[in-house]
Amino acid sequence: MSYNRPPTPGIALKQIPALIPAGSVLQVLDSNISSTTELGVVQVGNGLQITPQGVLSVTGSSYDCCFMKVYLTSKDYTATDEDCYIGVIGQDKDDDSKEGSITITLPKGITGKVYTVKNQDNGNVKVQGSAGQKIDTSTSKTLGSQASVTVVFDSTRWNIIN
Secondary structure (H helix, E strand, C coil): CCEECCCCCCCCCEECHHHCCCCCCCCCCCCCCECCCCECCEECCCCEEECCCCCEEECCHHHCCCCCCEEEECCCEECCCCCCEEEECCCCCCCHHHCCEEEEECCCCCCCCEEEEEECCCCEEEEECCCCCCECCECEEEECCCCEEEEEECCCCEEECC
């Protein structure tokens, strides 16, 4: 849908009828959404708004598409469903049994879930699935210094996408 803002400040957006696709319903927005003394906002459906300047935008925390949950660790870690990026920032110097290696375990997969794991330090980081789920065709993926892997779950296994 296309809209045209009249040049007069404080007047609402107007739909351009010539650009309406076949089968669409004409909606005329002709009420004021701002004035010279007060700005207003028109709510357009769930999670959308049109600002007085005529900008259509997404609202609500569930639409924060440009931010991802970051978790930094220096120990073995099992990812949560909320995690998106897991950075290994150092080796746990107090745990001699690890010998410079940390294991990041992906949780039981949810179709479409994406994780990025990065070794931000020296040593190795082992990334593995849980409940017998594989990463591509392997049980695990080892990341060297500064290496990363991004995986997505396809309902049967984790697939490397970078």
